[in-house]
Amino acid sequence: MSSLLEAEGLQAYYGKSHILHGVSLTVAEGEVVTLLGRNGAGKTTTLRAIMGLTPPREGHVRIGGVAVTGWPTHRIAQSGVGYVPEGRRMFRHLTVEENLRVPPPTQGRWSLTAIFSLFPRLAERRTSKAGRLSGGEQEMLAISRALLLNPRLLLLDEPSQGLAPVIVDEVMRAVQRMRDEGTAILLVEQNAILALAFADRAYVLSDGAITHAGPAAELAADSEKVKALAGARASRAA
Numbered sequence: 001m002s003s004l005l006e007a008e009g010l011q012a013y014y015g016k017s018h019i020l021h022g023v024s025l026t027v028a029e030g031e032v033v034t035l036l037g038r039n040g041a042g043k044t045t046t047l048r049a050i051m052g053l054t055p056p057r058e059g060h061v062r063i064g065g066v067a068v069t070g071w072p073t074h075r076i077a078q079s080g081v082g083y084v085p086e087g088r089r090m091f092r093h094l095t096v097e098e099n100l101r102v103p104p105p106t107q108g109r110w111s112l113t114a115i116f117s118l119f120p121r122l123a124e125r126r127t128s129k130a131g132r133l134s135g136g137e138q139e140m141l142a143i144s145r146a147l148l149l150n151p152r153l154l155l156l157d158e159p160s161q162g163l164a165p166v167i168v169d170e171v172m173r174a175v176q177r178m179r180d181e182g183t184a185i186l187l188v189e190q191n192a193i194l195a196l197a198f199a200d201r202a203y204v205l206s207d208g209a210i211t212h213a214g215p216a217a218e219l220a221a222d223s224e225k226v227k228a229l230a231g232a233r234a235s236r237a238a
């Protein structure tokens with residue numbers, strides 16, 4: 001299986017705090033992989049290490065077989081990686097449409113029209129200021145901005161965080177459609193049951209180390225392991 005993303009032996013620090021202790025994971029073309037773990041396990045740091053925002057002190061990141069370790073974040077993004085960070089940063093004083101016109105247009109499946117068909121809610125609110133959107137609409141906008149760059153791989157950091165269940169379903173249906181369109185996804189979630197329902201494979205991160213790797217269905221069927229992820233929310237309710 002050819003890996004689109006290969007992270008190998010990532011060691012990451014914030015100052016003197018050693019956070020990631022040799023994290024390795026892969027995402028194949030078109031695959032949805034979830035990275036689970038309790039709050040503070042190092043999930044966000046793993047995504048930041050992959051994007052070069054918290055460059056790993058040791059280890060390697062390859063995108064489509066190309067070593068991108070040490071590259072600046074914008075170059076890693078240009079190599080085909082979209083990143084939707086926690087907290088949905090956006091230009092609050094710009095409208096939805098203005099936010100979506102910030103990324104330079106790229107060739108590919110995800111045009112403004114395709115985005116508005118993926119998220120009809122955003123189409124309805126295209127002239128609203130981003131700062132006035134609901135949490136769910138802001139998440140959709142943040143995902144849309146990343147998609148407009150037509151990435152081969154999308155890194156999503158806790159898209160369900162703080163959203164009502166009905167909105168989470170809408171966001172996850174969109175994740176499903178992105179996958180159907182061939183975008184590979186690395187989905188970080190605290191909501192294990194939700195993420196396992198969508199993913200092909202799963203990794204569990206604990207104290208900066210991978211403690212489990214395998215098919216998502218297998219982990220979903222292991223109620224003890226899923227429960228152990230709690231602290232992580234083990235239910236679909238937000």
Ligand SMILES: Nc1ncnc2c1ncn2[C@@H]1O[C@H](COP(=O)(O)OP(=O)(O)O)[C@@H](O)[C@H]1O
Binds near residue numbers: 037
């Ligand atoms: N900017 C930072 N400076 C110092 N420590 C940090 C910083 N960000 C996160 N940490 C610490 O790193 C660990 C992993 O955090 P994080 O990757 O955000 O975990 P997760 O996303 O799984 O909740 C936590 O112990 C957290 O307190």
Ligand SMILES: [Mg+2]
Binds near residue numbers: 044
């Ligand atoms: Mg996090």
